[in-house]
Amino acid sequence: MTSEANxxxxxxxxxxxSIREVLSIMLHREGYLVDAVSDGQQAVDRLKACAYDLVISDIKMPRLTGFELLSHIRQRFPETAVIMITAFSTTEEAVVAMKNGAYDYIIKPFQNDEIRLVVQNALERKALRQENLQLKKELGKRYSFGSLIGKSKPMQEVxxxxxxxxxxxxxxMVTGESGTGKELVARAIHYNSDRRDQAIVPINCGAIPENLLESELFGHEKGSFTGAVQQKAGLFEIANGGTIFLDEIGELPPMMQVKLLRVLQEREFRRVGGTRDIKVDVRVVTATNKDLVEEVARGAFREDLFYRLNVICLNLPPLRERRGDIPLLIEHFYEKLTGTKGIRIAEGAMRRLLDYNWPGNIRELENTIERCVVLGQSGELTEDCLPVQFRSGGPSAEGSLLQIPDVGLDLDAYLGNIEKDILLKALEKTGGVRKRAAELLGITFRxxxxxxxxxxxxxxxDDEGE
Known part of the structure; x- marks a missing residue:
């Protein structure tokens, strides 16, 4: 008897x-919780009333046979394991039962040790399957929403x-630098909502000419302008019941800001050239890499629209603030590009990938891995296949991989050498012009x-222009 069995x-x-009594007594002694019934129909009734981990069933029974009971369990209670009991002369039927989903079978007359082993194995297999399903569920939930990848603290907060x-x-409103995956967040919000069965409709507000944007968003009536040869539904109409994702919302022209505000307030709009109001139920998710607070302050973005859109702000961290996710992302992109797992990365290449500052964020990382897949040899990512900015000391977290010697170091001197080196590189890049070097480094001329x-x-x- 074990504490796990109960x-x-x-x-x-x-x-x-007699079979019911023998099995019940033996399994009780092993610590299991045991119920017993005399036919398949009674078993169906008990299964409705109580959840069982394992059913041990005879094949030949009145009212409902073991095969019929097995079929019922597989359809209604797929997580319940089934062991069939059969006479020696009908073992072929037991094999058929296994093909139909039974875990194993026991031949009468049976040995107690044999039954203990078969029951233990069936329950261990069931527990392992449940554990794997739970792990996959947790991994899917915590490490990935849709195509969002990462297990760092900043991503856990997202x-x-x-x-x-x-x-x-x-x-x-999803904010963050370009390339951080703002559309993936919008899709994750949609597919984890009760709108998941309806459409999510994306549009880049900065990619469509202003004179066409209203028609794209709200549709138009036939003949409303030159080229409008037929009626067209807009994206808000298509997204009804679902989600519309307005990317680069900071690029929305002033007149369209007014029209969007009306949709948010009234939950209705008119097609271009139309006279009828169309009601919609649409959730709006927006994204921007601009500082919209600053845009509002300088009058480039309507304050009332900003507060309508920015009910909840979700800020995506840049890749340089979640470097721990880089190996996970590399593996993800490698598998996506090649269909295989287990990328091999040379130590020097990984050091450069981790040390780089990633101004283009996840998009730049994906492009880098694609380049390495094309140029790399034997499935290994090496320094040779990295773009030139990695090999020439491009944007990086200076000294982030510094190994402190056992005898210690002079921190002020070390940081001073880094600062001096950066200043010299900036002057070299600007031909010695201090004003341009200051602008390059984001500091004042003084x-x-x-x-x-x-x-x-x-x-x-010559410091021209200073």
Missing amino acids: KYRILIVDDEE YDLIEKVAGSKANV SIRYRLAKFDIAPDG
């Missing part, structure tokens, strides 16, 4: 009372927020003069 419930189904907002009707003087660096150029 979490399993077993149903014995046999029209012979997943948590998606879970919280998906079930609501609130409009969501600051670069002070820093250059600190390291006794004299510019080589």
Whole structure:
């Protein structure tokens, strides 16, 4: 008898009372929770009333045979394991039962040790299958929403927020740098909501000419303008009951901002050239890489529209703030591109990939891996197949992989050397013009003069334009 056994419930189904008693006593002693009934119909009734981990059933029974009971269990209770009991002369029937979904069979007369082993194996297999399903469910839930990949703390916070907002009707604004996966977040919100069975309709507000944008969003009537040869439904109409994703919302022209505000307020719109209001039930998810607060402050974006759209703000972290996800993303893109798992990455190449600052974020990483797949040899990602900016010390997290020696180091001197090296590289890039070097580094002219003087660096150029 084990403490693990008493979490399993077993149903014995046999029209012979002696078989029911023997199995019940033996399995009780093993610690299992056991019920017993005399025919298949009684078993069906018990299965409706109680969840069983395992059913041990005779094949030949009145009212409902073992085959019929097996079929019922497979259809209604697929997670319940089934073991068939058969006489020696009907073992062929037991084999057929296994082909139809039974885990195993026991031949009468049976040995107790044999039954213990078969029952134990059946329950262990069931537990393993449930554990695998749960792991897959958790991995799918925590590490990936749709095509969002990552298990770092910043991404866990994104997943948590998606879970919280998906079930609501609130409009969501997704912010973040270009290439961080804002459309993937919009799709994750949609497919985790009760609108998942309806359409999600994306549109890039910055990619469509202003004179065509209204027609794209709201549709038009036949003859409403030159080229309108037939009536056309707009994207809001197509998305009715679902979600519309307005990417690059900061590029929306002022007149369209007014029209979008009306849709959000009234839940209705008119087609271009139309006279009839069309009611819609659409959730709006927007995305931008602009600072819309700043856009509102300078009058480029309507404040009332901003607050309508920005009910919930979900900010996506740039890749440089979630470097721990880079190996996971590399594996994902490699499998996506090649259909195989297990990319091999040279240590030097991985160091450069982790040290790079990724200004283009996930999109740049995917393009980099695609390049490596094309140029790489024998399925290994090496430094040679990386773009030139990786091999020439392009944008990187300087010193992020520094190994501190056992004897220690002079931190001020070390940081000073890094600062001096950056200043020299900026001056080299701008031909010695300090003003342009300052702009390149995002500092003031006064600051670069002070820093250059600190390291006794004299510019080589003529400082034209200073």
